[in-house]
Amino acid sequence: MQAPLPISALLSLTFGVHIVLVNLDMAIATFIPLMEWLARRRNDDFLMERAKVLMRYYASTYAIAGVFGTAFTVMLLSFYPQFIGLAGHLTWVPFGLAILMIALRFLTIVLYWYLWDRSSPQTHLAVGGLMALSGYLIPFGFRAVFAFLNVPSGLHLEPKPYLDVVGALMNPTFLPLYLKSVFGALAAGSLMMVTVYVMRYEVSEGSIRERYLELVSRFADYGFASLALMMFFGAWYSVSLVTTPYKFYNIFGSLIGKPGERDFGWLFIVKMILVLVQFIVLYQVFRPKELTATQISWAKIGGPVALATVLVGEMLNMHSQLPYFVAQPEVVNSLPEIFKQALLTTNANTLANLPELYTITVIFLIPLLAAVVALFYLLLKDR
Amino acid sequence: MDPFSLIQQWFSGYPAGWERLLSMIGIEVHWFILQYVLGLSFLAVVAEAIWLRTGNDDWKRLSRTLAKAFVAVFAVGAATGTASEFGLVLLWPNLTEAAGRYIYFPLYMEIFAFLMEGIFIYMYFYAEDKVSPRTHLIIGILAFVGAWFSGAMILSVNSFMQAPVNVIAHYNPLVGPSSWAPPDVLLFVPAQIAQALDVNKLAAVGAKVINATPEQVTVTLPSGLVRVLMREAFAGKTIGESTLAAVIKPEALQSLSSVPLKTVIDAIVANTVKNAGTFMITFLSKGYLATYVHALGAALTVSAFTLLGGYALRLLRTSKDDKDRSYFLRAIKFAAVVAFILIAIQGTGSGHAMGAAVAKYNPEKFAAMEATTSQIVSLPGMLGMKQLVEQFMPLMAYGDPNAKLPSYDVISPEYRPPLIIHYLYYTKIGLGVLLGLIGLLAVFYAFRKKEWPSWVLWIAVISPAIAQITSFLGWGVREMGRKPWAIYGIMDVQTELTINPPPAWQLMGVALYLTLILVVLVLAVYWFLWRR
Numbered sequence: 045m046q047a048p049l050p051i052s053a054l055l056s057l058t059f060g061v062h063i064v065l066v067n068l069d070m071a072i073a074t075f076i077p078l079m080e081w082l083a084r085r086r087n088d089d090f091l092m093e094r095a096k097v098l099m100r101y102y103a104s105t106y107a108i109a110g111v112f113g114t115a116f117t118v119m120l121l122s123f124y125p126q127f128i129g130l131a132g133h134l135t136w137v138p139f140g141l142a143i144l145m146i147a148l149r150f151l152t153i154v155l156y157w158y159l160w161d162r163s164s165p166q167t168h169l170a171v172g173g174l175m176a177l178s179g180y181l182i183p184f185g186f187r188a189v190f191a192f193l194n195v196p197s198g199l200h201l202e203p204k205p206y207l208d209v210v211g212a213l214m215n216p217t218f219l220p221l222y223l224k225s226v227f228g229a230l231a232a233g234s235l236m237m238v239t240v241y242v243m244r245y246e247v248s249e250g251s252i253r254e255r256y257l258e259l260v261s262r263f264a265d266y267g268f269a270s271l272a273l274m275m276f277f278g279a280w281y282s283v284s285l286v287t288t289p290y291k292f293y294n295i296f297g298s299l300i301g302k303p304g305e306r307d308f309g310w311l312f313i314v315k316m317i318l319v320l321v322q323f324i325v326l327y328q329v330f331r332p333k334e335l336t337a338t339q340i341s342w343a344k345i346g347g348p349v350a351l352a353t354v355l356v357g358e359m360l361n362m363h364s365q366l367p368y369f370v371a372q373p374e375v376v377n378s379l380p381e382i383f384k385q386a387l388l389t390t391n392a393n394t395l396a397n398l399p400e401l402y403t404i405t406v407i408f409l410i411p412l413l414a415a416v417v418a419l420f421y422l423l424l425k426d427r
Numbered sequence: 428m429d430p431f432s433l434i435q436q437w438f439s440g441y442p443a444g445w446e447r448l449l450s451m452i453g454i455e456v457h458w459f460i461l462q463y464v465l466g467l468s469f470l471a472v473v474a475e476a477i478w479l480r481t482g483n484d485d486w487k488r489l490s491r492t493l494a495k496a497f498v499a500v501f502a503v504g505a506a507t508g509t510a511s512e513f514g515l516v517l518l519w520p521n522l523t524e525a526a527g528r529y530i531y532f533p534l535y536m537e538i539f540a541f542l543m544e545g546i547f548i549y550m551y552f553y554a555e556d557k558v559s560p561r562t563h564l565i566i567g568i569l570a571f572v573g574a575w576f577s578g579a580m581i582l583s584v585n586s587f588m589q590a591p592v593n594v595i596a597h598y599n600p601l602v603g604p605s606s607w608a609p610p611d612v613l614l615f616v617p618a619q620i621a622q623a624l625d626v627n628k629l630a631a632v633g634a635k636v637i638n639a640t641p642e643q644v645t646v647t648l649p650s651g652l653v654r655v656l657m658r659e660a661f662a663g664k665t666i667g668e669s670t671l672a673a674v675i676k677p678e679a680l681q682s683l684s685s686v687p688l689k690t691v692i693d694a695i696v697a698n699t700v701k702n703a704g705t706f707m708i709t710f711l712s713k714g715y716l717a718t719y720v721h722a723l724g725a726a727l728t729v730s731a732f733t734l735l736g737g738y739a740l741r742l743l744r745t746s747k748d749d750k751d752r753s754y755f756l757r758a759i760k761f762a763a764v765v766a767f768i769l770i771a772i773q774g775t776g777s778g779h780a781m782g783a784a785v786a787k788y789n790p791e792k793f794a795a796m797e798a799t800t801s802q803i804v805s806l807p808g809m810l811g812m813k814q815l816v817e818q819f820m821p822l823m824a825y826g827d828p829n830a831k832l833p834s835y836d837v838i839s840p841e842y843r844p845p846l847i848i849h850y851l852y853y854t855k856i857g858l859g860v861l862l863g864l865i866g867l868l869a870v871f872y873a874f875r876k877k878e879w880p881s882w883v884l885w886i887a888v889i890s891p892a893i894a895q896i897t898s899f900l901g902w903g904v905r906e907m908g909r910k911p912w913a914i915y916g917i918m919d920v921q922t923e924l925t926i927n928p929p930p931a932w933q934l935m936g937v938a939l940y941l942t943l944i945l946v947v948l949v950l951a952v953y954w955f956l957w958r959r
Contacts, residue, residue, distance in 0.1 A: 100553075104549045104552075104553050105549075106502075107501070107502050107505055107545050107549065108545055108546070108549075110505055110506070110509065110545075111505070111541050111542050111545045112542075113509070114505075114508075114509060114512065114538065114541060115538040115541070115542065117512065117513075118512075118534050118535060118537065118538050119535070119538070121516075121523065121526075121527035121531065121534065122527055122531035122534065122535045124527075125523075125524045125525075125526075125527030125528040125531070126524060126528070128516060128520070128523060128524060128527055129520045129521060129523060129524025129527070130520070131516070131520075132516040132517050132518075132519075132520025132523055132524075132925060133520045133925050133926050133927055134927065135517065136517050136925070136927065136929050136933075139513055139516070139517055140513075140517060140929075140933075140937065142513075143509065143510045143513045143514070144510075144937065144940060146506050146509055146510065147503075147506045147507060147509075147510050147940070147941065147944050148944070149506070150502045150503050150505065150506030151503055151506070151944050151947060151948060153502060154499055154502050154503055154948070154951065155947070155951050158499055158951060158952075158954075158955040159951065159954070159955070162954065162955065204926050204927075205926065205927075206926075206927050207927075380663065381687060382663050382687050382689060393527070393528055393531065394697065395528065395529065395531070395697055395700060395701070395705050396531055396535070398705070400706070401532075401535070404536075408536075408539040409539065412539060412542045412543060412546065415543075415546045415547070415550075416542075416546055418550070419546050419549060419550050419554075422550060422553065422554040422557050422558070423553055423554075425557055
């Protein structure tokens with residue numbers, strides 16, 4: 045009993061691109077106002093320029109993350125309309141919060157970018173602070189929904205299906221999932237900064253080179269702290285998944301001798317290896333005086349590996365509960381038929397699960413993905 | 428009816444008043460911004476093309492300014508689009524589910540349009556100094572084509588909701604008001620289901636068999652029955668509990684009684700969609716082309732008048748010896764010409780086509796727009812032009828001076844749209860005419876060799892607001908006039924609504940929040956573009 049492969053692939057692709065970019069964006073949107081604040085406090089032109097360059101990159105790419113998020117939602121709607129319909133009836137508060145924060149985030153990004161040097165430093169930093177804060181509140185809503193898909197806490201079926209919000213927030217998997225995601229994003233962003241500034245360090249000379257080394261060192265510290273916290277909350281999240289045995293055993297079953305219906309233990313091991321590589325990278329660049337060629341090579345893979353960790357983690361979380369949208373088969377099977385059908389990924393929209401649609405998708409998506417690469421290339425060219 | 432009663436009829440006369448109000452505000456905030464993405468991107472490319480042809484740097488400067496503006500608003504437009512999308516899911520989940528199941532294709536294609544728009548808009552703005560001028564122009568073309576492509580997809584869904592291809596409106600303008608009847612819905616019933624239905628009982632409820640093949644039976648059902656069946660299906664009733672039970676053969680009912688009604692309705696609607704063409708069904712909606720051209724025209728018109736207003740403000744704030752003045756004069760001349768051409772096309776071309784489509788495919792809405800009722804005094808009546816309009820309108824709407832307009836009072840109450848749309852419609856027409864006059868005045872002064880008088884510039888400054896209000900009223904008439912339907916002839920407002928409606932204070936809180944975001948955005952863009 046599997047979801048159709050093309051649907052699974054398309055949802056994984058769009059969600060994967062979206063989640064990697066939003067993790068990166070969340071971290072960068074925190075670093076930029078922080079760098080601006082430090083630059084103003086220290087009257088540091090170098091740091092201010094780095095913040096501006098980072099913002100220039102960020103201002104031009106964050107919408108791409110949003111576009112892939114929309115693509116994922118619309119694909120979900122096209123392939124699983126009943127699920128989206130059911131979710132709509134129940135999730136006004138968590139999705140509503142996320143929506144309000146998305147609108148605030150986009151507005152603050154525009155304001156922060158366009159009002160740089162056109163408003164007072166205090167106003168600009170306040171907007172930057174709001175920009176960073178909204179980044180943490182968006183996943184608060186979305187992760188509440190993801191936690192609900194682990195354990196449907198707060199769901200009542202009588203007299204009609206509704207969601208008790210307090211009950212939903214009491215979900216045992218919500219807090220560790222949210223905190224793990226936040227620190228995972230900060231770790232990935234920090235590691236990416238390490239990679240970017242090592243590359244600048246490599247081609248710079250003199251005092252500028254030293255400044256880049258300082259940035260590498262500083263972001264390595266942030267990365268280490270965030271990664272350690274992510275490991276802690278990740279372990280908590282793993283333990284919390286015992287409340288949803290189907291998913292727990294699909295992930296950890298083969299590792300503890302009690303295999304689940306589908307084995308994703310291998311993907312968990314891949315993730316742990318990637319985390320280990322990140323720790324090695326951070327160890328290599330921990331408060332260095334100079335960087336050797338070996339250290340530079342390690343640092344260059346830090347960012348991509350960190351983003352791959354995010355991707356693998358999300359895929360693990362997503363696929364380990366399939367074919368159920370709510371990872372508790374006993375709950376799904378006890379529901380009225382109309383709800384049960386909505387919660388199975390095997391029950392894809394027959395009007396959309398068509399080879400012609402997949403052909404159209406390939407024809408449009410491949411050139412557009414190439415155009416995304418071209419956009420990133422043009423943005424980073426000569427910088 | 429007094430104004431309060433008119434508002435009350437719209438708000439309380441149909442279900443979910445607060446939810447409709449929030450949707451209206453949310454989508455209008457999105458549309459307010461979106462029009463600039465559709466319009467300014469095109470105008471920026473036109474200006475750049477003129478620069479490439481003439482070499483005059485004023486055009487390049489104008490193109491850059493427009494690019495700055497639409498890039499700034501694109502991001503927030505995308506965010507409000509996401510908010511609207513989630514808003515539809517959360518407030519109208521049954522409608523969303525039906526759209527995802529049966530008419531998903533344009534929404535799906537919009538993914539690619541949105542991606543195209545996003546990539547090339549940013550590339551146009553950020554990569555200017557990294558590609559050749561001609562490549563940059565091509566990127567600009569791809570940017571506005573992406574935005575227009577996106578609009579084409581979304582508007583096809585909206586057109587389907589207004590006038591689905593398989594819904595037949597009943598009104599004969601040559602016979603007159605007595606020919607009105609509720610719309611019928613054409614359905615292709617799979618043979619397996621058709622066999623369980625009692626033909627005589629079906630005929631008694633107004634169904635007509637059009638055709639029968641071994642695979643399917645083509646029937647028309649009265650929209651009143653379809654509306655009830657849709658409501659029962661989404662409420663989770665079984666066949667035994669539903670209205671359908673009354674037309675099922677007794678021997679079949681025994682085995683089908685506990686089957687969810689939604690399963691049967693889904694099989695019929697899915698088969699109907701396949702017959703119309705899964706990928707084509709929304710594009711075949713009646714009036715789609717007119718809708719698209721008129722809506723895109725509105726976006727371009729609003730953008731052009733905003734340009735006119737923006738440069739009028741610049742001229743008012745600069746002295747006569749300002750070094751930038753010749754650039755401002757060139758820009759305002761461009762804006763004036765484009766604005767005038769567009770408003771003329773909107774009024775006489777696409778607007779007319781849109782009105783004729785409404786008259787033909789949504790006679791109930793048309794009756795409300797024209798206020799063919801004794802319940803209210805029409806605006807033309809107040810202005811002493813009632814007779815003139817009554818003589819003129821049949822020719823305009825049906826191309827025949829002997830045609831007769833549908834009577835609002837003859838329409839059964841459960842099929843009547845709110846009468847407030849009459850006033851909105853005629854206000855919109857009036858504002859459209861006013862915009863035409865402003866455009867004409869601007870063109871006159873643009874081509875005169877003398878200075879623009881300040882009173883003309885001030886009129887130009889307020890013209891963007893008039894254009895936005897006109898555009899908003901157009902959508903207001905279209906969407907409010909869709910009531911009592913969510914999808915004309917098929918699904919009503921009650922059926923589309925969430926089973927857990929949020930409290931009114933939360934809905935209004937969200938509406939205020941979105942409005943505030945729009946206000947801040949407008950101020951920020953103004954600050955960014957015009958403050959030095």
